[in-house]
Amino acid sequence: xxxxxxxxxxxxxxxxxxxxxxxxxxxxxxxxxxxxxxxxxxxxxxxxxxxxxxxxxxxxxxxxxxxxxxxxxxxxxxxxxxxxxxxxxxxxxxxxxxxxxxxxxxxxxxxxxxxxxxxxxxxxxxxxxxxxxxxxxxxxxxxxxxxxxxxxxxxxxxxxxxxxxxxxxxxxxxxxxxxxxxxxxxxxxxxxxxxxxxxxxxxxxxxxxxxxxxxxxxxxxxxxxxxxxxxxxxxxxxxxxxxxxxxxxxxxxxxxxxxxxxxxxxxxxxxxxxxxxxxxxxxxxxxxxxxxxxxxxxxxxxxxxxxxxxxxxxxxxxxxxxxxxxxxxxxxxxxxxxxxxxxxxxxxxxxxxxxxxxxxxxxxxxxxxxxxxxxxxxxxxxxxxxxxxxxxxxxxxxxxxxxxxxxxxxxxxxxxxxxxxxxxxxxxxxxxxxxxxxxxxxxxxxxxxxxxxxxxxxxxxxxxxxxxxxxxxxxxxxxxxxxxxxxxxxx
Amino acid sequence: xxxxxxxxxxxxxxxxxxxxxxxxxxxxxxxxxxxxxxxxxxxxxxxxxxxxxxxxxxxxxxxxxxxxxxxxxxxxxxxxxxxxxxxxxxxxxxxxxxxxxxxxxxxxxxxxxxxxxxxxxxxxxxxxxxxxxxxxxxxxxxxxxxxxxxxxxxxxxxxxxxxxxxxxxxxxxxxxxxxxxxxxxxxxxxxxxxxxxxxxxxxxxxxxxxxxxxxxxxxxxxxxxxxxxxxxxxxxxxxxxxxxxxxxxxxxxxxxxxxxxxxxxxxxxxxxxxxxxxxxxxxxxxxxxxxxxxxxxxxxxxxxxxxxxxxxxxxxxxxxxxxxxxxxxxxxxxxxxxxxxxxxxxxxxxxx
Amino acid sequence: xxxxxxxxxxxxxxxxxxxxxxxxxxxxxxxxxxxxxxxxxxxxxxxxxxxxxxxxxxxxxxxxxxxxxxxxxxxxxxxxxxxxxxxxxxxxxxxxxxxxxxxxxxxxxxxxxxxxx
Numbered sequence: 001x002x003x004x005x006x007x008x009x010x011x012x013x014x015x016x017x018x019x020x021x022x023x024x025x026x027x028x029x030x031x032x033x034x035x036x037x038x039x040x041x042x043x044x045x046x047x048x049x050x051x052x053x054x055x056x057x058x059x060x061x062x063x064x065x066x067x068x069x070x071x072x073x074x075x076x077x078x079x080x081x082x083x084x085x086x087x088x089x090x091x092x093x094x095x096x097x098x099x100x101x102x103x104x105x106x107x108x109x110x111x112x113x114x115x116x117x118x119x120x121x122x123x124x125x126x127x128x129x130x131x132x133x134x135x136x137x138x139x140x141x142x143x144x145x146x147x148x149x150x151x152x153x154x155x156x157x158x159x160x161x162x163x164x165x166x167x168x169x170x171x172x173x174x175x176x177x178x179x180x181x182x183x184x185x186x187x188x189x190x191x192x193x194x195x196x197x198x199x200x201x202x203x204x205x206x207x208x209x210x211x212x213x214x215x216x217x218x219x220x221x222x223x224x225x226x227x228x229x230x231x232x233x234x235x236x237x238x239x240x241x242x243x244x245x246x247x248x249x250x251x252x253x254x255x256x257x258x259x260x261x262x263x264x265x266x267x268x269x270x271x272x273x274x275x276x277x278x279x280x281x282x283x284x285x286x287x288x289x290x291x292x293x294x295x296x297x298x299x300x301x302x303x304x305x306x307x308x309x310x311x312x313x314x315x316x317x318x319x320x321x322x323x324x325x326x327x328x329x330x331x332x333x334x335x336x337x338x339x340x341x342x343x344x345x346x347x348x349x350x351x352x353x354x355x356x357x358x359x360x361x362x363x364x365x366x367x368x369x370x371x372x373x374x375x376x377x378x379x380x381x382x383x384x385x386x387x388x389x390x391x392x393x394x395x396x397x398x399x400x401x402x403x404x405x406x407x408x409x410x411x412x413x414x415x416x417x418x419x420x421x422x423x424x425x426x427x428x429x430x431x432x433x434x435x436x437x438x439x440x441x442x443x444x445x446x447x448x449x450x451x452x453x454x455x456x457x458x459x460x461x462x463x464x465x466x467x468x469x470x471x472x473x474x475x476x477x478x479x480x481x482x483x484x485x486x487x488x489x490x491x
Numbered sequence: 492x493x494x495x496x497x498x499x500x501x502x503x504x505x506x507x508x509x510x511x512x513x514x515x516x517x518x519x520x521x522x523x524x525x526x527x528x529x530x531x532x533x534x535x536x537x538x539x540x541x542x543x544x545x546x547x548x549x550x551x552x553x554x555x556x557x558x559x560x561x562x563x564x565x566x567x568x569x570x571x572x573x574x575x576x577x578x579x580x581x582x583x584x585x586x587x588x589x590x591x592x593x594x595x596x597x598x599x600x601x602x603x604x605x606x607x608x609x610x611x612x613x614x615x616x617x618x619x620x621x622x623x624x625x626x627x628x629x630x631x632x633x634x635x636x637x638x639x640x641x642x643x644x645x646x647x648x649x650x651x652x653x654x655x656x657x658x659x660x661x662x663x664x665x666x667x668x669x670x671x672x673x674x675x676x677x678x679x680x681x682x683x684x685x686x687x688x689x690x691x692x693x694x695x696x697x698x699x700x701x702x703x704x705x706x707x708x709x710x711x712x713x714x715x716x717x718x719x720x721x722x723x724x725x726x727x728x729x730x731x732x733x734x735x736x737x738x739x740x741x742x743x744x745x746x747x748x749x750x751x752x753x754x755x756x757x758x759x760x761x762x763x764x765x766x767x768x769x770x771x772x773x774x775x776x777x778x779x780x781x782x783x784x785x786x787x788x789x790x791x792x793x794x795x796x797x798x799x800x801x802x803x804x805x806x807x808x809x810x811x812x813x814x815x816x817x818x819x820x821x822x823x824x825x826x827x828x829x830x831x832x833x834x835x836x837x838x839x840x841x842x843x
Numbered sequence: 844x845x846x847x848x849x850x851x852x853x854x855x856x857x858x859x860x861x862x863x864x865x866x867x868x869x870x871x872x873x874x875x876x877x878x879x880x881x882x883x884x885x886x887x888x889x890x891x892x893x894x895x896x897x898x899x900x901x902x903x904x905x906x907x908x909x910x911x912x913x914x915x916x917x918x919x920x921x922x923x924x925x926x927x928x929x930x931x932x933x934x935x936x937x938x939x940x941x942x943x944x945x946x947x948x949x950x951x952x953x954x955x956x957x958x959x960x
Contacts, residue, residue, distance in 0.1 A: 019946045026953035505849035509856040562872045563865070567881040568894075579861050586857040590850055601849040608920055629894050630883040638902055645909040652916045659923040726884055731868035735861065803959035806905070810957040814912070814948065821919070822941060825934050828926060 004064035007071040008123075010048050010079060014116045017044055021109030033098055034105035041108040042090050049083040052076050056472070063125060067187070070125040073476040078122040078254040081331055085246040086115050088338040091451035092345055093239045099350045100237065102147050110140035111243065118247060122254025127176045127186040127212070130255055134172070134219065137251055138165045141244060145236040157235025164218070164228045172215025178208030188262040195264035212259065220252035222312060223281035226305045230289070233301035238348070241297060242341035245304045246334040253311055253330060260315065261477075268318065275316045276408060282309030283415040290422045296344055296355045299422055300337070303381060306419060307333055313412050314396035317403035320474060325395030327473040332388030332462055336380040339455030342448055343374040357429045364430030369449075371430050373456040378423045380459045383416055388462035395470075508600040512589045520741040521551035527741075527791050534795045561730035566629065569727065573627035578728065578735035580620030585739035587613045588746050593667050595779065596759050596772030606667040607655050610750060611648065614705070617739065618644040624736070625724035636723025639713050639802065646809045647705040653817035654698030657691050657824045658684045658754040667750075671758030681837040683757035688836045690823030695755040697817045699786070702751065704809065706743040709794035713802055748786035749779070756782045904956055915944050 005012065017040070024037050056076035063070050089111070097103035117137025124130035142165065146158025176186065182201035183190045194205050218225040233241045263271070286306025293299040307329075314325040344355060347363060347370070364371025380389030393416065400409040462469065525540060525548065532539025540547030565571055591606045593599045603609050618641050625637020659665055661684055662673035676682030685695045704711035725736045752758060759775025800808070831839065883890050922937050951957055 015943075019943060022950055023946055023953075026950045501848060502852065505852040506856065508849060509853045512853065513857060513860055559864075559868050559871045560873075561868070562874065563868050564876075564880060566883055567878075568883055579858065582861050583854060583857050587850070587854060590853050600853065601847075603847075603850075626895075628883070631885065631894055634894060638898055642902055642905045645913070646905055649909070649912045649916060652913065653919070656916075656919050656923045659920065660926050663924055663927040665920065665924055730872055731865045734864075806957065806959040810908070810948075811952065815945070818941060818945060818948075822938060825926065825937065829931055829934055 004062070007062055007064035008069055010052060011116050011119050011123075013044065013048060014112045014119070017041070018109045018112035018116065021105045021107075021112065025104045025106030025109060028105050033094065033103045034108070035094070037105040037108050038090065038094050041112070042087065045083050045087040045090060049080060049087060052080040052083060056080060056476075065129075068126050068129045069120065069123050071123065074254075074257065075119075075123040077327060077473065077476045078250055078330075079119055081250045081327075081334055082115055082118050082247050084331075085243065085250065085334045085338060086111060088334070088342075088451050088455060089239050089243045089247075091447040091454070092242070092338075092342045093447070095446075095448050096237070096239050096345045099348075100148055100151075101350075102149075102237070107144070107147070110144050114138075114140040114144070114243075115247070118251035118254075121251045122258060124255065124258060125188055127179065127188070130258070131169075131173055131176060133251075134215070134255070135169060137248065138169065138219075141165075141240070141248070144240045144243075145232060147237050147240070151235075153235035154237065155235075157232045160228060160235075161232045168215045168218040168225070171211050171218075175208045175211025175213075175215065178204050179212065180208075182208060188258060191259070191262040192264050194267055196266050196270070209263075213256075216252055216256050216259070217278065220249060220256065221282075221305050221308050222278055223285040223305070223309070224278075226282065226285055226308075229305055230293075230298045230301040233304070234295060234297045238297065238341055238345045241301075242338045245300070245337050245341070249304070249308060249311070249333070250330050253308075253315070253326065256315065257326070260318075272316060275312065276405070279309050279312040279316060279408065280411055282306070282312060283412065285309075287415045287418040287422075290419070293422065294357050296357060296360065296426065297341075299357075299426070300340055300344075303419065303422070304337065306415060307337075307381070309415070310393060310396050310412060313400050313405075313408055316408070317399035317405060319399055319403050320477070321395055321402055322399030323477045324470050324473040325392060325399050327476060328388075328395055328462075328469065329392030331469070332380065332392040332459065335455045335458045335462070336377040336387075336389055339373060339452055339459065340377040340381070342451045342455065343370050343377070346370050346448055346452065357425060358436055360426065360429045361433040362430075362435030364427075366435065370452065373452045374430060375427055376456050376459055378426055380463070382420060382423050386460065386463040388459045391463055391466050505600075508590075512600060513586065516586055516589055516742050517555075517738070519745045520738045521555060523741040523744055523787065523791075524554065524737070525551045526787075527794070530788070530791045531795050534792075555734070558730060558734040561733075563730040563732065564727070566727050568629040570627040570629065573623050574727075575732075577620045577624030577627060578732040580623060581617050581739045582620075582735040584613055584616035584620060585742045585746070587616075589742075591667055592746065592749050593671060593753055593758060593779070595776030596668075596671075598772075598776060599668060602666055602668045604669075605665045607659060607665045607670070607750075607754065610746075611652055611655065614743075615644070615648060617743075621724050621736075624728070628724070628727040630727050632722070632726045633724050636726070640707055640724055643707065643711065643713065643805060643809075644705055646806060647701045647711075647813070650697055650701035650809060650813035650817040651705055653814070653821055654694045654701065655754070656821050657694040657698075660821070660824050660828060661687055661691065667753050667758075670754050671760065674757045674760050676835060676838070678762050679757065679760045680762035682835055683755065683760065685755040685757075686836060688824065688827045688831075690820040690827060691755070693816065694820040694824070695751070697813050697820060698755070699747075699751055701809070701813050701817075702747040703790060703793065704805070706740065706747060708744065708790060710797040710800050711805060712794075712799060713805060744787055744790050745783065748783040748790065751786055752779055752782035756786075758782075901959060908951060908956060911947065912944070915940075 021034075021037050021041065024034060028034055055071075056073055058071070058073060058076065061070060061072045090108070093107065094103060097107060114137050117133045117135065117140075120129055120133030121137060122133075124133060142158055142162040144158075145161050146155040148154035179191070179194075180186050182204040183193050185193075194209065196202070214225065218228075221229045233245065236244065260271075283306050286302050286304070286309060290299050290302035290306065293302060311326055311329055311333075314322040314329065316322070346367075347360065348355065364375065376387065380387035383390045383393040385391075393412075397409045397412050400406070400412065528550070529539040529547070531537075540550040543549040543553045565574055588610055590600045591603050591609055593602070621640045621644075622637045625633040625635075625640070628634070658670045658673075662670040664670060664673070670684075674682045674684055674687075680686070684691050686692065707713075725733055728736065759772060759779045761775065761778040883894070885891075918940065919937070922933060926933055926937075
């Protein structure tokens, strides 16, 4: 246990680049686009993604920063997902940002800084690292949400997110302080002492753990802490909405995995009913809420709540299927969500977001590439084969079934059926309604199209070729820091 | 039983120290008001106070008595509780620093192991008091003065804090006594932190400038700025409450001089073999006080020599010059520690 | 313990002294309030306009900068104490930290946050 900076090379590189971009932003001339910064950012993310991919095959667990940060397969995979999400978002960013007049190099710096925070969340070996990561992840996002300063809803989103985020950070830190008080350590291994059979500070621990999980549930957008999601997703710049919807989910679920799998086995039967309730609430809140939306950004926001619920189903089953399913679904979800938001961006114009369902009428026929791609993403979100969303959902619900939670699986499937109600409305608007508006010219940005195309291809790819990623994800949990034997001992 | 005795002794000692320190503070602050006027007088080819007592030495006693006999006014528009409370905070904040001031090798009220940190923390309480006073006065001058004062104090706390770090790095301790002990080398002169390396020399000047600004002394006395803000935050104050601000202000001059003398100028370290001719390191105490006296004189001298800076210049000096310079000094000192571990600058050339 | 107790006593005693002084002042000084004495001082001119108006935003900016840099410089203190023992690794770590701090200062500088007009 010592410093071993090589193990956090990705984070160090991201931080230095973030500093560079932020400084570049200060020296950027007005009314110019930081194309150089964009190119560097894209190249850096590709390089770091390659590095993460190559290190995702590592066996065993290594620690750096005096044991505060862990490097294992799980961390490498989640890091890879984050970098993919960041890369796709970067591709669609320049066209959108230039259109809205907010193309600054700081944008890339803040995105990178947020990525750093996410990395430290799911590579945390200590609750304090986790908290620090959460803060580093959140702070830049607060700023990014309010980036469109002259568009009323954007600062509102930033401020709302900031207030609630600060509040839940405090809640989480309070929980950590309770756990520290009861256990005398903030290391994740220390959580093993929470075992009910041997625990002398039951109430304190329960309180601390509950607050900690509440904080993470807020970030993941789980009910009943989901109320901020639609407003913030709607107000934030659309690229940032895509980034938050995917990357923040990865980070929050990564942290949840770290904590849940560090818990002693005998606490899980107590925890599960709560998790069950939260999952059901989340799915219903997301899907029922989405039924009433006419704004596509809000609709996708509610659907992202629902997806968080599906993910929780997989997490709660605590078996190999569920673990693979969670990782698979996170990846699939990244592709389909970023793709959907990229299409939404493509249909908009400066000052006109064109994000209501009426705006989309007939657009699928007028712009077949975007229309077909959107249809593909929607189908994947519903869970229709042969898309990645289907495979992910299949694994999640199968995991629930094999873990002896058939009711949860049935509720999940039922929710998918409910979700047809609003997803199909999008498809109907795209392809079966007459055009209601003057012709929209999709932005010239080449990158956005690349992002859409890449997402579409990947959604199909991961819908058809399942076995090798599943095999890789299987190793992610067994070769990670999660308590040796915990998984085997699970009920 | 013995443990009670021991604790009783500790309490007694602390109480005695408290009394002694309040006397010291009152005397020092009072004497400084006299000294300031005397220095001012001579610099302007006048005599200064010369009526009360020999050479006017008792002038400050007369002033003190006068302040007791003044009417204690609280303006009707003022926020009375805050108006009353503000001066106490300033006074107690200023007084509390005396607790860690080393007056000699063995003469200190309480040698906190976080001494310098404590100094930084406690001095910022005064800012709160000033802000409270200015806001509660419900007077435009007072509010503006208080806001300026707060902005200035908190800005200059950054360079002060960073330049404090250099002696801490060199000594490996935050205790003032520990820092003084660490400056023993080089015949009691070359080991002083100010001569330790080029960066600590620069840090001394950065720190002193910033400290002068932090206590709102000319040329950085914008919060009071007699000619533009009447009297700043204490415009509405009279009698004892006014005296508290005044006392704190002059006590602060002494405090920053003592701290600068202790952490940069070797404290009670002195270049002579006569160190131990008096008991309790009393020689050292005189040396320390003499060093502080020189610095006090310089602070007074500054006031009667330099014009007041503008507010934009004030902020510029802090953020664009002192803060980066202090950071460079810190980096330089860290590198020095690595490049020449345990060596002082003059030690590089000889055997010192 | 024995270093903190004297501090506590100092605080209490100095507060008591201060209160006694103010009380003495109350007793010894004259008490002849008149309405015009109790008015806010505005150089003899009639008071006009409210005092507590919103202040210029630059004060808040300075406060923000202070919070940033002060909190960051607080991290230096424990580091400074043990730098001697930790050696090169700690030095390099802190230099990295310092790099970001200087970067932040440069950013604020270039963005005009340090200008007072």
